[in-house]
Each structure stands twice: as C-alpha cells, then as structure tokens.
Amino acid sequence: MADVIGGLSTDAFTPKGGKVDLDPLVKAQPAVARAAKTVARAERDASAIDTSDTLSPVTSAVNQLRNALRSASDEVDTADRVVQLAPAMLGNEGERNYVLLFQNNAELRAGGGIPGAVALLKVQDGAISLGDQAAGSSFGPYDESVLPLDPGTRTLYGEITGRYMQDVTLTPRFDLSAELTREMWKQKFGQQVDGVLAVDPVTLSYILRATGPVQLPTGDRLTADNAVQFLLSDVYAKYPDPSVQDLFFASAASAVFDKVSTGSFDAKQFVSALTQGEQEGRLRLWSATKAEQAQLEGTPLAGDLPVATTSLRQFGVYLNDGTASKMDYYLEKTVSVGASVCRADGRPTSAVEVTITNSAPADAATSLPEYVTGGGLSGTAPGKIKTLVAVYAPEGSIYLGSTQDGRQAPVQTVMDGEHPVVQLQTLLAPGESTTFRVAFLGDQKEAKAAVDVLSTPGAKQSKVLPLRFDCADPTPAD
Template identity: 45%
Template sequence: MAGTLVALVVIACAVWLGVRAFLAQREITASEQVAKVVEAHIAAGQTSEARDSAKQLAVHVDAAQGFVSDPVWRAAGLLPFVGTNFSTVSQLAGILGEVTHGAVLPLSDAAGNISPSTIKPVQGAVDLQALSAARPAVVKADSVLQSAYSEVARLKSGFGTIPQVSGGVERFKSVLGKAAQQVSTADTVTRVLPSALGSSGPRTYLVLFQNNAELRATGGIPGAAAEVHIDNGHITLGRQTEAKGFPAFQQPVLPLADPAKGLYGPILGEYFQDVNLTPQFPLTARLASEMWKQRFGDHTDGVLSLDPVALSYLLQATGPVHLATGETLDSSNAVELLLSDAYSKYSSVQEKDDFFATAAAAVFSKVAMGSFQPRAMLDALTRAAAEHRLLAWSPNQSEQDAITAGNLSGSLPEQMPSHGVFGVYLNDATGAKMDYYLRESYKVGGVMCRADGRPNWRVEVTLTNAAPANAATSLPDYVTGGGVYGVPPGDVKTQVNVYAPPSAIYLGSLQNGEPVNVHRDMDSGYPVAQTAVVLSPGQSVTLTFQFLGGPGAQPKPDVISTPSVNNPTVSALSLSCQAVVR
C-alpha cells in the first residue's frame, strides 16, 4: 500500500510538472511574440502603444515565472541527474522577469524619447530635452540588462541537462547580449550627445569630405571641409573651403613622432590634403583642426569625416537632392557623379570645387531640417560606421570614449592577445583621381605549425587598375595627373601599408610570388610593412606579407582596410605548414 501511494505521488508530481512546463512554455512563446511588438513600438517612438504591449508582456512573463517557481518545481530542482533542468528553467524565468520589469517597462514609458526620431532635427534643431528625459529609464535598463547578462553567462549546463534547456540558455544569452549592447549604446548617446549638441554651450565642428578617387589611409583626400555650428541643438552650416585654400605650412603644425615622419614624411603635418596619410584618424583630426585654426583663427570642438559612399547611404534616408547646378543627387548616382562624372562635366578646378560645395550644402540642408526617415537614417549611419566611412574625434575624453564605443574613432585595429587583426591602408601616389578605377581584394589566413604555439600569418593584397585601355587620352589630365608627379597618364601608383598586430614578427614579402624588399617600421607599437606599386590599365598585382603571430594567438586573423570606392572583397586564405616560411 505504501509503495502504491508513493508511486501515485510520483506520478502526480510528474503530471503536475509536465502540465506546468507546458503552460510555462505557452506563456514564454506568447511573450516572445509580444516582445517583438514592444520593440517595434519603442523603435517607432509610440509611447502609449509601447506601454500597453509591455504590460501584456509582463503578464505573460509573470505567469510563466509562476508556473516554474512553485514548491513542487523547486523540489524537482534538487533531484539528481534531471534536477538541473528544473533549476535552470526557474533561474531563466526569474532573470526574464527582472529584465521585463526593470528594463522593458521603463523603456516603454520613455519610448517617445529614445526612438531614432528623437535625434531627428525639426526646423534645424534637435530636441535635447527629450534626450535628457530619456536618460533615467535608459540608465536603469542598462544596469538591469548588464546584470542579467552576467547572470545568464554564469549558468552552466550540468550533467543531465537536456538539449532543449541548454539551447534555450544559449539563445536567451544571445538575445540578451544584443539587447544589452543596444541599450548600452543608448546610455552613451543620452549621456554625451546633449553636450555634444550644444546643451552646455555652442559647439563648432570641422567636417572633412574625403574623396576616395584619390585614396588616403582613412578613405580619401580631404578635398573639401566645412564648419558646422551647433547651439543648444540648433544646427547651422558655417565656413566652407577646399583643401587648395590652405597654404603649405613650413613645418608640421604639430609635433610628429619619428615613425609617422618615417612612413609618411613631414608632409603629413604640412599639407591639409595629406593629414590622413596616416591610418590613425585621431592624429588626422588633431592636425586638421590645428591647420584650420592657423588658417582661419577658428577653434573647433571636434572633427567629423565622411566620404561619397557614406553620403550615398544617407541619401537612401533623405531621398533625392536637387542641386542648383541642375543635377539630381540620389543614392544610386552619388558616387559616380561626385567621383567620376563631375570631372568630365566641369573643366576648371574652380567649377569642380563649386559643384562639390553645392552638393555638400544641399545634403546638409536636408539633413539639418529633418527631411529624412529616422530609421533609415540610423541604418545608414550604422552601415557607414561599420565600413569606417564615418569617423569622428573629440578632444573631450568622455566624448572620445563614446566615439570609440560607437566604432567611429578610426584608430588602429583593436587587438586581443588570442586574436589578431591586420590593417591594410592605401595611399594614392599618382597625385590624381585615378583610384576611382582601382579595385582591391584581400585574403588573410594562418596556420599553426610551431611547437611554441605561434601561428604563421599571411595577408595577400591584390590590386587591379580597371581604367579603360585608352585612359591616358580618354580621361582628363585632372583625373590621370598628366604625368606631373612622374606616373604615366592612365597608370595608378599606390602606397600599401600593412599594420600587423603588435605581437607579430615580420617574416618576408612577395610580389606576384617573387621576394620583394619593403620599408619596415613601427607605428604606435604596430609593426608596419610598406611598399608601392604602379599599375597600367588592365594590370594586377598580388602582394603577400608574412608574419609570425604572438604566443597563444589563433591561427586565423582578421583584416580591416581603407574604405575605397568599391567595398573590397575579403576572403579566407588556406595555408599548409609546407607553404609557410618557418
């Protein structure tokens, strides 16, 4: 009889647990659907709708938590072998409840102040009060999400954990990590953006327009620049000028480190057009800011930079811009019109400069007036930042930290001891606008062959001159250079700079499979291999750079490169121990 009763109790508990697991799963499934609705309402800035859907989410989450937190469920968590499944589910439900009440509900209340439309100017001004009002909710949500992510990361699958539970933990951790990153970004934005937009006093920013048709390490020659004034959110365009309007300074405007001078020459600090021969945008920005000050006497509070490709992304959000010159600039023609067609249409340098200034002012006016779709604009800025086409620098350390966190700093590749990242940076040496026709592709790979745990790394850089065969005569001298700097018209001369991880040791280089000597140096702790190639129309060259990685580094490194007219292809390079230099 006693045995029968025990069996009945066990069966009853099993049924009880099974029913509650089913009900909890049903509530979790419902909460996933509602969570997507909440996210959409918050993104749209719909406070009332976001608040209502967040309350529905809380109902489902609370119900699920209740089903997996009763005494029978908690007791099941103590059972050997299978107990880990019950205890893990209870912990996950508890964390989900913390996130819902501590992060989602507060953010839904502030939806109108944290959506992309918050930073959309209205009649030339950004509402800084909305950003400030959103901050308390964002700070609370950031703290809750960071704590929740840490809790989930500490959960370990014990012996007996079924795949459904362990998979659920990993999925939850992934979603939570993404949410934590997004809210962390919002925390940074609400903390530094108001002051950056003039809440505590007027700001003046220098904007560099990089021209990828004449490559520089960070993108292209800064052929034009402008001041943007911001006072308590009100945005106005100030002085505009071309790079040729700057004098050749007799010496670098700021002290340059010996490696920088050795790699790029003192011209780095003497010519406005050459401030970004270095791939370190913070140095570029300081040099440009100082040149601006010496030329015009104006102090700047930071430097921004973008190229025509980034501009084409912005035009996807603004729609077409009609220019006073008669052209219509849109996302499909911006790159070709600004970097190629304009050179054929306008014969004089002044006409070209006037056209670029007109285009920049027209796009600025549309953005400053808020004539764009907020979500599309956010996507455009995110893409431009990811491709390093949108860069920023601030002398204010707090703001610079935010810039770095937003992947906008343009610094040398961030490294981890176990994972190397190469930087491949290109500078035009033709003295013209032929890089519109340059095509690049990269391969990077490695292999572990040594007993000391140091991998062999290899980077391959393939460059092609895709200009027409008759480029010397069919293209204007302004584009080919006309041979002024010793490069035959139609040819492209390119300086290639490969920055290896600081722990790497240089082994050797090849050009089309044959050994080649390169200039070697150190720049800010990074080993650098530098060379230059000249390509006639239709010609290609492959440069190979070989390095020994640091102890314990992974055999597969990554690579970032100069943003060019065309996004270059990057592929994995397969290596064998027989093919590497020991």
Template identity: 40%
Template sequence: MRLQHPWRLLAGVIAVLLLAVGAYAGWLLWSTARSLSSAADDARSLRVAIEAGDDRAIDAAFANLSDKASTAKDSTDSPVWSLMTHVPGFGDDARGVRIVSRAAAGLTSGGLADLAHQAGDLDALLPAKGGIDLATVQHLQKPVADGHAALARADEQLSAENPSGFVESLRLKYRDLHRQVRDAADALDVADKAMRVLPTMLGAEGERHYLLVMQNNAEIRATGGLPGAVSLVTAKNGKLTMTKQVPGGALGEADEPVLPLSKEETDLFGEQLGTYFVDANFTPDFPRTAALMKARWEHVEGGNVDGVISIDPVALSYLLRATGPVTAAGVAITADNAVDELLHDVYVDIPEPSDQDVFFRQVAAAVFAKLTAGGGDRSQLLSALRQGANEHRLLVHDFHPAAQTVFAGTAVAGELSPANDKAPQVGIYFNDSTGAKMSYYLRYDVQVTSTSCKDGVQSFAGKLTVKSTAPADAASLPDYVTGGGQFGIDAGNQIVNVQIYGPQGGSVGPIRTNGKNDDAQQVGTLSGRPLRQIWLLLEPGKSADVDWAMRSGPAQTSTAQISMTPSVEVITRTVEAGSAC
C-alpha cells in the same frame, strides 16, 4: 483486512506518481517551450514595430512578450522543474531553459519596459528643423541607462552557464540569444554613454565647433580618401549650422608640421603628413589625423575645433537612400549616382578645379540641409549610419575626453590600435602616389587566414589582389583624373602605396609581389604595430598579387580583426579571420 505484499502496492503508487510527475513534467516542458517560442515571435514583432515607429504595435508586442516570458519563468521556477535540472542527461537542458526564461522575464519586467514604451520618442534624437531637441535627449537618458543595466544583467545570467552540454537545437538557440543580448548590451552601453554627453556636444553648455570632412576615394588615403570639401559645423542649444566651407587644398602648406611628428611618422610618410591638410590621413590612425586637421584649420582659419567628423561619397549615397535626392549645379545627386557623380563624372563634366570646388560645396550644403531638416525615413537613416560606420566610411573624433569615451573602441573611432589584448589586429591600408583621381578605378580583395597556433601565438597567411579597372584609353581622360604625366607617371597608370600592419607585439614577414620578393619594401613600426609597405605600379586593366606571412603577439588567441581602407567599391568585406588556437 490485512494487505498482502504492501511493498508492491507502494511500488505501484510510486510508479503512478512517477508517471504523473513525468506526464506533468512533459506537459510543463512542452508548455514552456511553446511560451518561449511565442516570446521569440513577439520579440521579432517588437523589433519590427520599433524600427517602424508604430507605438500601438510596440505596446501590443511588448505586452505579449512580457506575458509569455512571465509564464515561462513561473513554469521553470516550479519544484518539478527544479527536480528536472538534476535528472541525468536532461538537467543541463532544463537549467538552460530556466536561465533563458529568467533572463527574458528580467528584461520585460525590468529596465527595457520604459525604453520600449518610449520608443516613439527616439525619433526626436534624429535631426529635424535644423537641430536635435535637447529636452527629449535629457528625457530619454534614464530609460536608456535602465535598458542598458537590464541587458547587462541578462548578459551576465547567460554567461554563467556553459551551453556545450545542451542538446544541439537548444545549444544553437542559446548561443544565438546570448550573442544578440550581448550585442544589444554593447549597443546600449554606447547609447548610454552618448546620451550623457550628447547635450554638451550639441552646445547645451556653450557652442561646439566640428569639422565635417568629405573624403574623396578617387584619390585614396589610408582612412578613405583625400580630404576634399571641408565644412565647419556649429552646434548651439541643439541647433546645427554650417557656418563655413573651405576646399581642403585651400588650407595650403605649412612651413613646418603643425604638430611635432614622431620619427616613425616622418620615416613612413614624410613631413607632408603635418604640413598639408590633405595629407593628414596618410596615417591610418584617425585620432592622429583629426588632431593634425584641427591644428591646421585653427592655424589658418582661427577659432577652436572641438571634433572632426569624416564621411565619404559611398556613405553619403547610403544617407541619400533615407533622405531622397539633392540638387547641386543643376545635377540631381541620388543614392544610385552619388558615387559616380562625385568621384568621376564631376572631373569630366566640370574641367575647372575652382568650379569643381563650388560644386562640392553645394553638394555638402544641400545634403547637410536635407539631413538637419528631418523628414527622411528613420529606419533607412539608422541603417545608413550603421552601414557607413561598419565600413569605416563614417569616422568621428571628439577632443573632449568625456565625449571621446563614447567613440573610443567603436567602428567610428578609426583607431590604429584599439584596446583588445587578445584579438590580433591586422591592417591593410592604401595611399595614392599618383597625385590624381585614378583610385576611382582601384579595386582590391584581401584574404587573411590563421594557419597555426603555438604557445599562444598565431601565424597568419595574407593575400591581396590589387587591380586597375581603368579603360585601355585611360590616357585620354582629363589631366585632373590621370595626373597628366606628372611625377613621371604615364597618364592612365597609377601608383598605389600599400601598408600592411601586423598585430601589436607581432611581426610581418617579407612581402612578395607576383611571386617575387619586393626589394623596395620598407619596414617600420607605428604606434607599436609592425608594418611593411610597398608601392605598386598598375597599368589600365592590370592587377598585382601580393602575399605575406605574419605572427600575432603573445597570448593573442582570439579571432583576428581585419581593418582596411574603404574604397569606391560598395561591397561587404571580411573583417575577421578565425583563430587557429
């Protein structure tokens, strides 16, 4: 029998096929989305398990994550999915889901597997029994390197697709995933470099000596505070020992700068930058501060300093959350009272400076012993270190180039001019000019806004509010706190030096204080950065409003990075100003 209208039958068959393919595609899309959603949940479970150090939970979460990621990849590698990537109005989204699936599968089947399964060994990277186990460090070098390589590949895959054409829900999740992968890749990049040099830094190839400097925010300096208690820490075959403790002031004054100073440095800070150990951080550039400290220590105490590590009492309080309290001179120092005890109460309760030095030495030794003994909460300890670094309260400089490459460009480097050609760098730094401990009462808030962008140059408006929270009767406080009227400054008042640095190749406009031009402002440059600095007299309870304009250098079109001196106050500060370009 002859078929009538065969094209109608063919059309019907095609319609049925299209419906079947569409239904399958819809099911495939739903199934893949469900797998990826479940994979995201498993990834969160894996992170929680790793932070808790739960080996059994780590293995279970990773197995589930790997299974879901593999299922999603198999689905998106199918011919039907390939067809969906060419469908108008839908193809972009299909390609995005395929890239995410491939990236997730690559991570779980690649270098992250060994690192995740050995996460329990990461505890050995924290101090215990007086040191760090070098054998474990060396054992983890390959898993960390492989994990970094896997994340770098995933970052490259995700970077290859522009998500701007995705539907909003997918676009937001894609960008969030990409950001997390990139952040993790950057973190493991640092960890990979660190693992390579850590054995040497810990004395595997001979003793290493580090200065551990406690910065006292009660007498503010550009990098944090006056270098008060100074300890020499020796590393040998992984063992860490505090071998000497010296008050920063006991290192005295040199007849001439311990290192040659540039004309810029002399003009801005005077020769005392290089003659006094406790003034070595008038400059906000920590690598320079570390070099000056090293030179002065070696001149007075002898020996060789391989690196400088700095921390302040606020960061110390973060560490005490993990380790628990310590006791010095019969005083319990806890996470809650460390800042007050170390930056104010000690000067009220212990009037003699030499006895204060003994107290600070005891605190430093007790915290060091507690940290190196181990036993604290790993998750809280890592959180404390991360918070201290992000707030620039924890700074590290190693004088061996191979080791310093690990720290350069990171939050702990404390560099005045980090290498980033496209991101404008803005700095607001403070130095006490009272010669006292009144910075305990110093508070400030900074706002920087990008107001326009023309020909690749951004314009910024800056505003700074500086306030003294000292009580009305501050003059009655001990002379060691107020300065006792020395240098012609009435007891209870404080003079604060404010340094405002613009981006390299840019400019800083005139500074206005309380709406008036500041005639005493000084204009200069340091390490290629333009700057202006002023001095503010603050009476108890009084404040000052400072504003200025600045411009970026050419082609600095990215988000501006804002760096500032960490203070006594434990707050989260804005560290970026969105680009107007």
C-alpha cells in the same frame, strides 16, 4: 531601459524647424547607463560558467544564454554611448563647432580619401548649421608640421602629413588626423573647434536614399544612384577647372546638408545610412573633450588602429595614392585573411592577402581628363596608378615575411607606435593586378580568436574573404 526608450523612435529625433529635440535623450541617460552595467555584468557571469563537465542540453542552453547576452550587451552599449554622447555633442550644454572633412575616394588616403572640401559645422541645443567653407588645398603648405609627429608617422607618411590639409588622412589614425585638422583650422581662422567629422561621397549617396534627390545650383541633379559616379568621376570631365570642382563639391554637400537639417528625409533610412557609413569606415568622428573621446574609442567612428583580444584579432590594410591624380576611382581591391596555429608553442600565424587592380579603360591615358590621370606631372605615366599599400598588425605581433605575386619584393618595415607595419609600393597599368601577402605571428592567448581586417574605403566597398595557407609557408614564393 525599455520603459524609458520604448516611446522613442527615429522619427523623434528628426529635426523640426532645423532643430533636434534633445530632452528625450537626456532623460534616458540614467536608466540606459544602469541597464548597460547590468547586462555587461550578466554577460561576464555567463561567460564564467564552467560547462566542461555538463550534459549537452545544459551546454547548449548556456551557449544560447551567452549568445543572447552578447548581442544584448552590444546593443545596450551602443544605446548607452548614444544617449550619453549625443546631447552634449549636439550642443545641449552650449554651442559646439566641428570641422567637417569631405573625403574624396578618387584620390585615396589611408583614412579614406583626400580632404577636398572643408567646412565648419555649428551646433547649439540641437540646431545645426554650416559655417565657413574652404577647399582643402587652401590650407598650407606650412613650413613644418603644425603638430609634432612621431617617428612612425614621419617614416611611413612623411612630414607632409602635418603640413597640408589634403594629407592629414595619410595616416589611418583618425585621432591624429583630427588633431592636425583642428590645429590647421585654428591657424587659418583663429578658431579652436570642439571636434572633427569626416564623410565621403559614398556615405552621401546612402544619405540620399533617405532624403531623395537634391537639385544643385549648377542645374545638376544628385541622386542615390548617380552620386558616387558623378562626384568621383563625371565631375572632372564636366567641370575641368579645379576651383569650379571645389565649388561643386561644396554645393553638393551643402544641398544634402540643407535637406537633412530641415527634417526632409526618412528618419529610418537616414539612421541606416549613417550606420552603413560608420561600419564601412566612411564616417569618422573625433571629440576634443577627453571624456567624450573615451566613449567613442573602440567604435567604428573612432578610426582606431587594429586590436587583438582573446576573441578577435584585427589587421589593417591601408592604401595611399601615389599618383597625385583622381585615378583611384578605378582601383579595385580584394582582401583575404586567415589564421592557424602552426607552432608547438600555440602561437597563431596569420596571413593577410591584398589584391589590387587598375580597372581603368585601356585608353585611359587619352580618354580620361588630364586632371584625372595626373598628366604625368607627378612622374607617373597617364593611365597608370601608383599606390602605397600598408598592412598593419595588432600590438605585440611579429612580422614573419611577405611576397608580391609569389615573389620576394622590397618592402618597408616600420613600427607605428606599437603596431608592426609592412608597406609596399605598386604601379599598375590599366588592366593590371598585383597580389601582396604578409604573415605575422600572434600571442598564444589569441590562438582561438577570429580574424578580421580594417581597410581603407574606396569608391566601391570590398568584402573580407577567408584565406587558407600552408603552415610550412604562409607567404609562398615561386
């Protein structure tokens, strides 16, 4: 594999004349695939070594080998997915068309943000161009969901998930969001697309680190430093007309895209930007081709629900705006998670704690534009933020209990497929915070697994913190 890809660099894939040369990737496919299988087999062999009775130097050496192979396996697996997927998805075997969703984190959806602008991405033999563009609000409302929804989705997020383009990301399941998007695009434009890509303004700010500033037709200058605040906050004061806002968002995305498609960017910074966006859950990709989608599954790009293995136990914390406004620019979130074996049968108890804060100015009701506060039209007083917080556990988990600010609180308990979900609604005035804690019981085979949390990406990225709790009461109440 080193012989094959050693001569490649990020610069080799920089568009030249608006086109990426896909031949190096195609040529690398067989060798990288063989390497991925070999390293994966070596990792399995190393994991099977019995060190229960070995001397400490031998045990240490085996652990070093396992760590090295684990790291190498992850990297080779990623390389294999890239070289197998990229040529076909970039039109090496014929034209591809994708719907591009621009998600707005100022109005949160579980999958990221409300799809404010939608565009067609056309790809053929490495050449990429933007086609039709439309506001998310121009799709629907449809009389009924464009595709059948399962009971869990309808109960948690409502039939509107499949009736409005702006609501397709109410569910954290990006595969479902993408299928609904694809069908809505077909009904509006009569075109069956090959996949769906989602991106948010924070990822655009990362990309601007690679491209440098872009000048917009409005005269505004978008940079890596001002993009998030401008796109998620300032724009509403400067351009109060929603139709003008839609045009502004479309022009901003087009300007960044045009610079990327011409190759006018730092390739290493660009790859770093996409990687960061992917790892933070801000960049999603779905393919209508089953074999390609199977390759995407299990990666951050896929937007999968939490999973549990013997080494990792994931939870999900997903936020949906209930204010019908753009106040979520001011919503701050902290997530903590911890696990402990508290029972004689060895089954682990896990607790997830979510703290959200309305950091809007005290006079938000009058100092912020009505379009941002919602003006009270949805039933929420201006300046306040209404949020639905859903905590997902992996399949097979058992819900143990929950509290809000140390007190029992009314919650909704639902199964989304095989995933237990606990959902709470909050209403916060400027400066107010609330803390929601949920506990679940896991399977015995996951007792030694590390714990982590997938979470809705907001305007600011939040870290996952460790959480310690008393086994006697993982969700303590006053």
